Amino acid sequence: MPEVQSFAMPMTESADLVVDGGRTTRSGAAHEVVVPGDKSVSHRALLAALLPGAPATLTVRGANAGGAVRALLPAMRALGLGVRAEGDALVVRQPVTPQPQHVRPHPDIDAWPEDVPYLHTEGSSAAARLLIGVLAGTGTHAVVDGDEVLRHRPMDWLVDPLTELGADITYLGEPGRLPVRTAGPVDRPGTVDLRVGSAQARSAVVLAAVAAGLPVTVRHPVRSRDHTERMLAAFGKLLTGTEREVVCGDGGYTVPEAIDIPADPSLAAYPVAAHLLWSDGGVLRIPRVCLNPTRLGFFDVLRAAGADITYEDRRTTAGGEPVGTVVARGGLDGVTSVRVDSPALLHALIDEVPLLAVVAATLPGDSWIGCAEELRFKETDRLATTARMTEAFGATVDVADDGLLVRGGSALGAGLVPGFEDHRIAMAAATLAMALPGRTTVAGGACHRTSFPDFADVQRAVGARICEDSNR
Numbered sequence: 001m002p003e004v005q006s007f008a009m010p011m012t013e014s015a016d017l018v019v020d021g022g023r024t025t026r027s028g029a030a031h032e033v034v035v036p037g038d039k040s041v042s043h044r045a046l047l048a049a050l051l052p053g054a055p056a057t058l059t060v061r062g063a064n065a066g067g068a069v070r071a072l073l074p075a076m077r078a079l080g081l082g083v084r085a086e087g088d089a090l091v092v093r094q095p096v097t098p099q100p101q102h103v104r105p106h107p108d109i110d111a112w113p114e115d116v117p118y119l120h121t122e123g124s125s126a127a128a129r130l131l132i133g134v135l136a137g138t139g140t141h142a143v144v145d146g147d148e149v150l151r152h153r154p155m156d157w158l159v160d161p162l163t164e165l166g167a168d169i170t171y172l173g174e175p176g177r178l179p180v181r182t183a184g185p186v187d188r189p190g191t192v193d194l195r196v197g198s199a200q201a202r203s204a205v206v207l208a209a210v211a212a213g214l215p216v217t218v219r220h221p222v223r224s225r226d227h228t229e230r231m232l233a234a235f236g237k238l239l240t241g242t243e244r245e246v247v248c249g250d251g252g253y254t255v256p257e258a259i260d261i262p263a264d265p266s267l268a269a270y271p272v273a274a275h276l277l278w279s280d281g282g283v284l285r286i287p288r289v290c291l292n293p294t295r296l297g298f299f300d301v302l303r304a305a306g307a308d309i310t311y312e313d314r315r316t317t318a319g320g321e322p323v324g325t326v327v328a329r330g331g332l333d334g335v336t337s338v339r340v341d342s343p344a345l346l347h348a349l350i351d352e353v354p355l356l357a358v359v360a361a362t363l364p365g366d367s368w369i370g371c372a373e374e375l376r377f378k379e380t381d382r383l384a385t386t387a388r389m390t391e392a393f394g395a396t397v398d399v400a401d402d403g404l405l406v407r408g409g410s411a412l413g414a415g416l417v418p419g420f421e422d423h424r425i426a427m428a429a430a431t432l433a434m435a436l437p438g439r440t441t442v443a444g445g446a447c448h449r450t451s452f453p454d455f456a457d458v459q460r461a462v463g464a465r466i467c468e469d470s471n472r
């Protein structure tokens with residue numbers, strides 16, 4: 001694994017989130033809220049438009065409208081695709097005559113190519129990594145870049161295996177980091193071993209193999225989220241495998257004209273956590289949530305600890321994803337601590353670690369969230385930022401190389417807490433604040449727009465008092 005970096009903070013600062021603790025609705029009430037489309041499934045569905053043989057028009061219904069998914073759209077346009085919003089759908093049209101936008105030479109980087117499309121993916125690692133995979137599959141020449149934070153995040157996790165399979169990918173700046181130039185397809189069938197559990201790394205290699213029609217076996221240390229494999233299987237692609245590998249055969253596939261995106265379980269986790277933290281009885285329902293088992297770790301851990309979370313109305317979408325209604329009843333009485341001690345469980349809640357940490361801080365016993373070393377490579381070093389945010393409420397958190405020990409029983413209080421311009425940290429902080437007496441200001445908390453643009457509206461609908469304030 002590469003050395004841990006301290007990531008540069010973005011140039012712009014988001015507005016704060018201001019939360020007054022307590023619930024506005026009567027105790028024992030029933031609530032139902034809808035959360036946005038799944039970010040990971042949205043990225044994959046949009047990228048299906050870049051696969052060979054994609055239909056003239058691909059409609060992605062219910063896509064997540066946050067900054068991370070929107071970061072992919074200018075890159076798709078720069079490749080000549082038409083992308084426009086129609087209601088809650090994104091409609092992607094293949095180019096009649098491709099009109100790629102070419103790169104602007106970069107002042108700091110020698111050998112900056114001037115004759116290929118320049119694909120800027122802002123701060124979205126999924127957009128950049130999955131795009132590199134597709135481009136390495138189709139042999140498209142392009143430069144993929146990102147903002148200063150993304151330029152510090154590892155790309156060698158996927159570039160190394162893609163290069164092993166024959167792709168021509170060059171780092172234009174720091175080795176192992178963006179920007180990269182893609183200039184030739186994967187063309188050597190074989191087996192590659194991934195050294196991290198990252199689903200983005202595995203998806204990049206699988207997308208490259210499938211786009212190139214190349215027989216490839218991808219071995220991975222842990223079965224993290226498998227949306228790419230489910231989507232491609234739903235397209236008719238023959239993918240086999242075990243807990244430790246994905247085998248991409250050489251058969252064909254058909255990209256459909258429309259893909260429906262289920263609601264995001266990582267976003268459903270915030271209103272569920274708020275409801276449980278208030279512990280005032282009542283029931284919360286969130287319909288149409290993606291119930292893919294590789295995403296349900298947050299609910300699994302709380303259920304194992306005694307929380308009443310169930311699933312109703314289960315079915316499977318045409319895209320191969322299980323969906324249903326998440327139902328949370330009552331609160332956290334009787335829950336003493338939580339524990340995450342397997343890589344598969346950690347990956348099933350990888351984005352919910354900050355939220356699980358703040359929930360753990362309210363419990364009487366000590367909680368352990370382990371196998372989490374990859375969290376150091378998120379938008380921030382999320383082991384460090386989760387600890388600092390949770391400690392700002394008065395909690396005691398020990399940071400280990402691979403996890404967090406959250407000590408139980410600390411007295412927690414409202415106040416000014418850091419959001420680190422990291423959407424998951426900010427939303428976790430705001431959610432804990434909803435259950436604490438007094439006013440909390442989450443500095444830069446409006447960065448929730450990266451994945452959950454209507455976070456405050458949804459939390460208000462379940463009884464929170466939360467607003468944005470840019471006047472601190």
Ligand code: S3P
Nearest residue numbers: 040126197198199200201350351
């Ligand atoms: C994602 C995978 C995870 C997750 C991220 C989305 C994906 O990242 O944290 O929010 O869409 O595949 P890693 O692949 O870095 O683990």
